[in-house]
Every structure is written in structure tokens, then in C-alpha cells.
Amino acid sequence: MPLNQEIYYYLWVQVIFVKKEKRSQTSLEKKYSLFDIAEIRERLKGRLFESFPLKRITSFGVGGEADILFYPKDITDIVEINRFTHLNGIPITFIGRGTNILVRDGGIRGVVVVLRDGIKDINIGEKYIEVGACVSLTRLLYILMKNGISGLEFAWGIPGTFGGAIAMNAGAFGSEISQFLERVVSIDLSGNKKIYNKGDMKFSYRYSSFQDRKEVIVLGRLSLQNRKDPHEIYKKMKEFEDIRGKNQPIGAKTAGSIFKNPKGDFAGRIIEKLGLKGVRIGDAVISMIHANFIENVGNASAKDIENLIEYVEAYVEKKTGIVLAREVKILGNEC
Ligand SMILES: Cc1cc2nc3c(=O)[nH]c(=O)nc-3n(C[C@H](O)[C@H](O)[C@H](O)COP(=O)(O)OP(=O)(O)OC[C@H]3O[C@@H](n4cnc5c(N)ncnc54)[C@H](O)[C@@H]3O)c2cc1C
Structure with a gap:
């Protein structure tokens, strides 16, 4: 089957069968608002945002909303937010500069704590x-x-x-x-x-x-x-x-290496050798500069990127028997 036809068949199977169960689970999840953490707002020094689009703070430039986004100012802020969310059963997620994560289009429920402002000594x-x-x-x-x-x-x-x-x-x-x-x-x-x-x-x-x-x-x-x-x-x-500068798509919207290198080899070399450079789903493209990078060349959704990751995994395994392990961390819910 030609490569493009193979991609579309793969996507069709994913959308119709595999994701059906996941979709019905996520739609039932609870949404949290600033109202839920009103009790400790006064005690926190850092900035808080509600319904914050995570695509604004991830290097891939994709990702749905965090119910609540929090930039702790110091360690006390972290202690407060951790304790409060823990005691009240509110989900909590920690991120740094967001350069090795893929946040799904449905965003992240609960509080996302961003560790890039406060503790800088x-x-x-x-x-x-x-x-x-x-x-x-x-x-x-x-x-x-x-x-x-x-x-x-x-x-x-x-x-x-x-x-x-x-x-x-x-x-x-x-x-x-x-x-x-x-x-x-x-x-x-x-x-x-x-x-x-x-x-x-x-x-x-x-x-x-x-x-x-x-x-x-x-x-x-x-x-x-x-x-x-x-x-x-x-x-x-x-x-x-x-x-x-020569080997990586510097300046493009990426999250660094998608896969870990298998022992004794390079994920990029394997993917390139299979002719996958330039393969595209929506605006997610396997980089022409480094095959272990995926670039968001326009308005890719997280789903485009995740589908491309899954496609590469399946293709590499089918053609070589190698099971690639992911380096990039996938967070959050599907739409
Ligand atoms: C162009 C480009 C080039 C890159 N080159 C390299 C490279 O050469 N080598 C390499 O190893 N990586 C590389 N990366 C990937 C990435 O920059 C590194 O993995 C980096 O260390 C991730 O830091 P971050 O603050 O962005 O973490 P995030 O991407 O925000 O988070 C990554 C993981 O770390 C966790 N985390 C972040 N901060 C904390 C914290 N304070 N406490 C607990 N958990 C935390 C998160 O929960 C998440 O699971 C590259 C990325 C890009 C975009």
C-alpha cells in the first residue's frame, strides 16, 4: 500500500475504534474553577489563571486549556497548592518550560503548576x-x-x-x-x-x-x-x-526528540532510513532536518501530532521489529 494511503487507513482505524472508549471516559470528568480553590487564593503569592490555553506555553504550540494555571512564586506557594489540592482531591500536574511535553487538545483538568517563574536562585x-x-x-x-x-x-x-x-x-x-x-x-x-x-x-x-x-x-x-x-x-x-544548528530544526515548533534512541542505534536514523521524513498528518510533519523531531508547521492539533507519533511507532515496528520508546511526555485529555 502506498505510504499516504497507509496513513489514512491507520487514522481511520484509530478514530473509529480505538479512541471511542477514551472519549466517553473524558467527557464525564469534572471541571475545576477558581471557585474551587477560593479558600487558599489569599494565601498564594503567585499568579493564577482560569481556563488557560496551554498552547501558549508549550514549545509545540499545541494543547487545550488548563482549568487553573498557577505560577508559584516560592517554595511556600508550592507547599500550599500541593496540600490544598491533595486534601480536596483536585488533580495537579507540574510542568517547566513545556519543551518536552505534548498536551492533548482537551487540556488538563485541575491545577497545572508551572515551574518557570519563582525559584530562580x-x-x-x-x-x-x-x-x-x-x-x-x-x-x-x-x-x-x-x-x-x-x-x-x-x-x-x-x-x-x-x-x-x-x-x-x-x-x-x-x-x-x-x-x-x-x-x-x-x-x-x-x-x-x-x-x-x-x-x-x-x-x-x-x-x-x-x-x-x-x-x-x-x-x-x-x-x-x-x-x-x-x-x-x-x-x-x-x-x-x-x-x-546544523542537525536540528531550531526555531521550529517542536518538543525535541520524540523517541529515545534504542540501544546501539539512533531513532532518527531508523525513521529516516524508512523514508518517513516529511510524512505529514494535518500540520504535524516529521522534520526534514532531523527525523526524530516532529514540527508543528502551522496549526497542528495535539491529535495530529499524537497520531503521527503512533503512526511512526507502528510503521517502525512493522518494518524493523524495533519498538520505539517515547521520550516526549503526553499529558491531559482528548477532546
Ligand atoms: C529544540 C529542542 C531541543 C532539545 N534538545 C534536547 C537535548 O539535546 N537533550 C535533552 O535531553 N532534551 C532536549 N530537549 C527536550 C527538553 O528541552 C528537555 O527534556 C528539558 O530538560 C525539559 O525541561 P522543561 O522545563 O521544558 O520540562 P517540561 O517539558 O515542562 O516537562 C518535562 C517533564 O518534566 C517534569 N517536570 C518539569 N519540571 C519539573 C519540576 N520542577 N519538578 C518535577 N517534575 C518536573 C514534567 O512533569 C514533565 O513530565 C529539547 C527540546 C527542544 C524543543
């Missing part, structure tokens, strides 16, 4: 560097460079927050953030502070145990012992930036 001590979860990697790397502290240059160009990088164990060019982490502080759903040492977080390739725990990372302690001339550090960062 960087304290450089003699042995360790304490970094707030909301600090962007770009700012962190810039400050480290200015202070002649080497080690994280590989992360230049990763557009997320420090907290998001810990949760995802972000990495590039053979290094990953967990190599340099000593300790992480988080807040659990009951508002309790937790401290994790390096060995407690089960880091592996693009994985940390925070992916399976409902906790907010608020602080991380880095151990970076290598000191260099800032010009040398800048040169290394620039080298990495140039490689990214």
Missing part, C-alpha cells in the same frame, strides 16, 4: 552550586561560563528549566545532567520536603524516578569541580550550538 559555593528548579538551562550555563565553571557545556541549547532537566535526566553529546548532581530537594503532594542523594533517584538514559512520583523538584545541588577560562567554555558551547 543560583548560589555558587566553594564545593557545590545550588540551583533553583525554575532557572532556565540557558541562564544557568551563562552564569557558569562567566564564573569559569566547566562541565555542563553539553546542555547549551537545551531549552528547558533546571527542574525539567533533572526530571528528564536531560543530556546531549554523551553527557547527562545526573552525572553532576549531588542532591535534589522536592516537595511531595502532602507539602512535605524530601531530600534525595544521587543514588536515590534511579537515573538512567532520559529517566529519573521523578517521572513516576508526584513531587515537585525545587532545588538541585551540582558538583562541578573543573575551572577553565570563560573564553574556552564559551568556545565549547559555541561548538555544540553549531552542531545543533
